Amino acid sequence: MIKIVLNKRVLFLSFVLIALFSNNVFGQKIVNLDTIENTVYLGNFKLKTPSLFKSKYTYDPISNKYIYNTKIGTIDIGIPLVLTPEQYRKRVREESIKNYFSEKIDLLKDEDVEDVSKLKNLLPDLYVNSNFFQSLFGGDNIELVPQGSISMDIGARYQKSDNPSIPSRNQSNIGLDFNQNISLSMNGKIGERLSISSNYDTQSTFDFQNLLKLDYTPTEDDIIQKIELGNVSMPLSGSLISGAQSLFGFKTQLKFGNTNITAVLSEQRSESQTVVSKGSGSFEEFSILPLDYDENRHFFLGQYFRDKYEKTVKTYPYLNTQIKISRIEVWVTNRASQTQNVRNVIGLQDLGESNPEKTQLDQYYANFFLKPGINTYPDNSVNKLDPDEIGNGLLNLSIREISKSKEGFGPISNLVNEGVDYSVLENARKLESNEYNLHDKLGYISLSQPLNNDEILAVAFQYSVGGQVYQVGEFA
Template identity: 45%
Template sequence: RTTNFDFQQRVQLGVEAQIGERINISTNFNTEATFDFENRMKLEYRGTEDEILQLIEAGNVSLPLPGTLISGTQGLFGFKTQLRFGNTTMTNVFSQQRTESRTIDVQGGAQTTRFEIRADEYEERRHYFLAQYFRDRYDEALAHLPIISSNINITRIEVWVTNVGPATTNNRNIVALADLGEARPHNRNLITSNISRPTNQTNNLFASLEKSPARTMAEATAYLQTRPERFISAVDFETTENARLLNSNEFTFNPRLGFISLNQTIGADHVLAVAFQYTIVGDETVYQVGEFSTDINAPNTLLVKMLKSTETDPKLPIWDLMMKNVYSLNAFQVNPQDFRLNILFESEELGVSVGFFNEGVVAGQPIIRLMNLDRLNTRNDPIPDGVFDFIDNAATQGGTIQSSTGRIFFPVIEPFGSHLRKVLQDEALGDRFAFDSLYTTTRHRAQQFPERNRFVLQGTFKSAAGAEIPLNAINVPQGSVVVTAGGIPLVENVDYTVDYMLGRVRIINEGILSSGVPLRISLESANLFNLQTRTLMGTHINHRISENFNIGATFMRLSERPLTQKVNFGNEPISNSIWGLNTTYSTQSEGLTRLLNRLPFFNGTAPSEITINAEFANLIPGHSRRIGTAGTSYIDDFEGSKSAIDLKNVQTWFTASTPQHQTMPGRFPEGAPGTGLAFRYNAARLAWYIIDPLFTRMSSITPPHIRNDVNQRSNHFVREVLQTELWPTMQTPTGIPSPIPILNLAFYPSERGPYNYDTRSSPFSRGVGRDGLLLDPSTRWGGIMRGLQVTDFEAANVEYIEFWMMDPFVYNANHTGGDLFFNLGSISEDVLRDGRKSFENGLPVTAEPINVDNTIWGIVPTVQAVVNAFDNNPPSRQFQDIGLDGLSHEQEQQFFRTQFLDVIASLHGTGSMAYQMALSDPSSDAYHYYRGSNLDAEGVDVLSRYKRFNNPDGNSPTSEQSPEPYPTAATNLPNNEDINRDGTLNEAERYFQYRVSL
């Protein structure tokens, strides 16, 4: 144990102080402030009226300027001086700029925003049809907007998704079925009825599963895969444990068109399923697809309609249920007034974007009209007027836009694909212009055809009009907001007010709002994170000729220091200078008043005022010397173009399940359905680890026999590998090459792996010899698996697996070799294949077997996993930390006595090494830390110390349970078959396999 002082320093300080008559100090400091700009400090010295030195400020300062061409700034941190020479004043600053200047254009009280959306930027994994029936009739139903041609009304719906995180109260086990309610099922073995609409009776799928083992979560997958229809996981069905029922505020649905819109994008490897009821106009019958949570009691599974599976395969019919005709404007509460949308085509012949085709029967017709987005005029008469038909509530009633969420809904399902071909009426033109791959492949693959991606949605919209205008900034510096109306400056607190803390401008002059004059708001917003240094130097000289006549001159220089020596194109650090002159003259004129009085209906009594403002400014652009004299920026230096997924973390790897559905003869025969314990007969021991430096560097804790064994420490499988061995020319900051963390894989094909109960030769394996070693080791395998946060490889542009491998046969050049396989995709998490999720923290906390079931592999919990942690009571650890089989060492000897230990005894005798090894650890899952006094006493070598380091039985002992004076736990988390932590046991096997011959 290590003792450290924890001061927990917290300071919140606000000070206003005065020293004498001339020095003032003000500060506001808080150690728990979120951002730097919240802490402010200023030291001020003020001279007398007759002194040359009028003002010195240090800390948070500002430089207000009278002109508009050279604007002042408020958010500075540095030094400021003000000198006075008679009627001439000079203001100087040397500071860091901590704000950014920007402008906001507002018209009629609403901000105008331009948008440009390409055809491939549809909203992915957000909008889904409830069945193929609704997709097939979507175009027809919206052909005569604003009238919706549909006689269906969905009255009730439940939406289920894969639960991520702790279980909630709205969780159920579900079996999601792709062909449920489909009149044209994907599985040809299903029998259809004469019902064309989606119901549970449209085909025989629901009736065949209603009273079947599919009602039990543990049996559902195996039952469905062995039925005569041979259902395929992730294609025909998904079994999802603890699926979450969405609340009504997490989605919307269109009751007449039959689609749902999720508030959040669903994960690429998550399941989406529904159950719904609907009625038909003129028919009192209530039709239903799937089962509602109130229809079947838990823990029985619910049979529901699958809209999305864990796999993304455009060849499957379920791919068509995802809508690809919805585009987001990234705005809310879109105002229909002055909304403009046009669809442009990037013409190769004309070299510009145009809103029409110049060939075929549709030549000259606006593309927006061809897409059925312009069929009406402003009075909803069926007369196109060249303007987008703003028909609201598309997501809930049917239309072209959902203004509340800022989404465009095309009234056709494939606007740039099949629909475009249909309106062109020319196969050759369709081949030239249609973007079919946008709908037949994934979006990211379609983006690989830029010559097809030539359609753009372009336009403008306004946010909701009002007197209050958000600045999209917080903690705006005082006095930095300037508002002009038609170029005329407005007066703060007369025409408008500013909430500098919340970042809002409120127009209080109603005449300005009603006039519709364009407003421009200039402001400075504080940088939340000061990553780049900006230095501002400036001088302003003002000479007062008279009380009404001023002449000024200004010089300012703003320079930026780049974060790195290599800067990207468009982010070049500036070093700009600007200088200018300004003058102001104002006077009163009685003559002008008399002249104006000659006008009819005008009678002025007060003297008129004439004001003349004149400015001149010259900007001298430049760049920082740090990027060279000529200024060098990089379009792409390709050093940062590669983003890697590091796979070396030992803690993220777990014992692999047996690969299934192998196509090569003789490979993994035990992976076939229904093989029982034989599922792991060929699993040999595979250890994975990073060798602790204590074994390779001389220290007080290095075991003496290893410290004295230079050959062992120099062994290629033990020694450290330096960076310079792989990259000889690599330079390190310290000049000393660093060791590389090496993920070691040690395969022992003759030793039993975890949960291998192989005994005698069988169609699946060759059995165990008298010495306890696996026979015919060339037929054995060892594997590890892990979850990946990045599951959509196309979207992430994952292109290859890169790894360096030390020659595994460096000490045996005549070895026959082996094969290394990489499987990427959906991998079954069911290590002990029984359809039940094994997790240690679900086991009883005492010796009493409660809330558990027996399987062929041992004991599994019947409770739901709520949190991924052991029981808080330390004595309970011995009952939970016992591996995936749920059996302690003594329980393993009893549980596997008949089918394993007695068979070994009958083959080789109880005195054989085979029997003694099996008796000492029947499940071959006992854990041992790579350090230990017993290992030191026996003189165990480094590699052998890691053989049992990955075993799950006892790998999380508490500090009290540790047999050594130091911690010996491999992890503090319970072992769990739920590798990717999505709350369900994934059993699907659909992956790409790569073979590396060694």
């Protein structure tokens, strides 16, 4: 008696001469799907095709048919299969695919694989059956080897503050936190002449670290010796003119007899710097614009102060102005979720402005300016945005409601745009006096900490000229 354990089935087989008796005991029924038809099924047994069986295709030129038969030695087994040329090509292609994946699966199952390189690329080689393709690239094979990884982090952030001084709709907020990192590289070869290499990483520090290059190298007898596309370089051996690195574009090498020509058409993504060393220190000259040196910190309170700045400081240290700013409030986006000195604020871009060349709302509303002119002092009363005239002019009472602020522009509510003509700051924070410096004569402020690119700043200020008081905006 022989006891065989297979797929959790216990089979008891008794062999008595020619007669076969079997008894099956099932602990649990398991269905196995064989996607590669390279086995012979005998009842509950699944056996590999014996090597004694030999199958082959034979071409009959008279009938233009392919005959598929199986033999054991010289004895034919079964009925031969007759195929047309089209059926033959289809069958051979399907068998090649099955055999290929069967081989790859066997390699993955085998823990003692000697040649590890066979496991690296599970994709089959690609071929192009074209004489023109072979003459152009020196071969008919296409090989692409991609490598890399993609990771994604998805989360949510929920914040709640039980502060009765904050509106209920602002006491809680939720936001999505999504981050993805991609690191991919690919090396490829088309024929024997064209090679492809690329590298892309979202966490790369510099743009030039993301590379893309196509290299085409014909035969040595061709006029075109080499063609490069993507990240190229042009090193020069001479010391008079230095070559350029980190180029992105087109490069070719030509050969006419004994004359070699190298041409490059590209964008330079690098720059050269010269450092002079003297003693134990180094000196380097550079130039930088004031806006790039200290951005998002210094702000003029109005266009008037910007236009008069050069004239005012022309006689420095004497400032040619009678303006004296006596009161100011500065409001910014509340990133730290502070609960002290906070309130909702609406900032109007053209509030207190009188220069038609530096404003936009006058294009939407007739007689927008009440006191036009570049020399007019900034004040609420110079145009139709005067807060004291809400309900009697351009603005209506909806301007004081955060949810209806756009409707507050009355007849031009469909023409104004948030972020351009006005901005809404919910739960804005008022800056303390030690968080900024005010130049009360030149009309600008300097923040202790620069604003981020997505933050908003709004001001209301009051000043006097020759005893007369002017005001722009409303104070809390």
